[in-house]
Amino acid sequence: MSLPMASNSGTGWMYTDLVKDHFFRPRNLLQSLPEDNDFDGYGEVGSPACGDVMRVWIKISDDGKKITDCKWQTFGCASAIAATSMMSTIVLENGGMPIDEAMEITPQMITKRLGGLPNRKIHCSVLGDQALKKAIEDYKSRK
């Protein structure tokens, strides 16, 4: 009998090269706190006690359709930082993602793009999509 094996074993603590790349070269990191009107939407998720906190800031195109900028900050382990970085990368590629598509981003999509994460990390460290959704909702409520 052959046992089912995932492409990424999911058991060890080891990260893929892509996870390490996003951890050691975080993309789109917010580097200083913005003024109120620098961004169109803001969202945060997680709690310090649980060990993960993400904040996401977004800018929306003038026609209100696309995300044109996405910045973030993350408190958490390497996979939390890498996952938020990858989330911002997905949102900004190809000239920016339409906001209704961005609402559909899932932790699975982010994990897949990272080439997999250890199983026990997925639940707690891939929260960026939730912060993004909150930022989009914040943008909509500001309109």
Add this chain to the structure above:
Amino acid sequence: MDCCFMQALLFLWNRYNRVPKMKTMINIHQEIDALLQGTEKRFAYMDHAATTYTDSRVVEAMMPYFEKKFGNPGGFYDLGKVAKDAVEGAREVVAGVLNCSADEVIFTSGGTESDNLAIFGVARRYADRGKHIITSVIEHHAVEAPCKQLQKEGFDVTFLSVDEHGRVNPDDVKAALRDDTILVSVMMANNEIGTLQPIAEIGEILKDHKAFFHTDACQAAGALSLDVDKLGVDLMTINGSKIYGPKGVGALYRRKGLRLKPMMYGGFQERGIRPGTENVPGIIGFAKALEIADSGRGAEAERLTELRDYMIDEIQKAIPKTKLNGHATDRLPNNVNITFMDIEGESLLLFLNELGIYAATGSACSSESLDPSHVIVATGVPYECAHGSIRFSLGRKTTREDVDYVLDVLPKIVEILRKISPLNMDPNTLESNLQS
């Protein structure tokens, strides 16, 4: 024209005002690259509390027992007697360090087995005398988990809390004692934060009580005296893998007259308390390692204490918003456990790993259970203090240069991770806020 001029002025004014802001936006990639690529890397193993390398003298002592003197100590021929004599010689050595007699030493597969054998062995043998056990909230899982299992089996377990330094109060032990208390188990020194426990004081209290006293001394061996009489303990756990001996071997000291119910059944080895063909090379190596560690105890403890205090002082001088976990002086000579506020330990470990430094964290993110260190949380700090804790445990080969290397890179790593983090903990109240 005027309008145009005003606009230009406004533009310049805005730009001028943005300058300081732009200055703070140093490219984080450059900063990380400068650290990772610009540092001359050095191997600095600082996780000796997890395990140690095996001392070459230990390896040398073990070697003959693999291929040449491989006999079963139970064999009725010379080859068996050679192995048997070696095991009994090792038992004498261990007994010498513990100041007990050789027949009070039971060889096991290590700390976890010794802890389990002590706790289940007493509980199941003496259940008719009572079903109450006292232990503390900072014990190693190898003590904590058997106690929790016994709770499921109808035993009553008191988990004593600790003070802010992680210390058990002997008066609390006294107050928790009952007529039906059959066992007290308190570790000698904590494996995470290094806090030394008042074992002799607890032993003194228990002199007048029928309860047996067990201590897990895995971390204490090589640092503190293991004299079981002076400590007043009836059971003591020690193992090889923390004292530059082989992994998978340890011992349980069991005071004469105390009867343990075995956990395994089989042959008559170790008086039937721990059956199974003896791990002869392991036992030889373990005894040798214990002998070396104990004979060099004073000088090495002094050297490590100096190095430890230097490291703690320099970290706290160089990095703002840190907190020492454990006790400032009543701590293991090799233990440095510090919380770096606003950041998470696993991400810090990954940077350290990249630079050749090996340490540990109490963060949930590096544990299989996803729970943060129960020890650090037990000292009364918020969970995020456990998430941000790093344990450097120094060892026999750790030099001042190794410590200086860590001191050089650590502030830079913390600064980078703080730039990525949105948290801003108040160092006085330990309350976490978001940066604003």
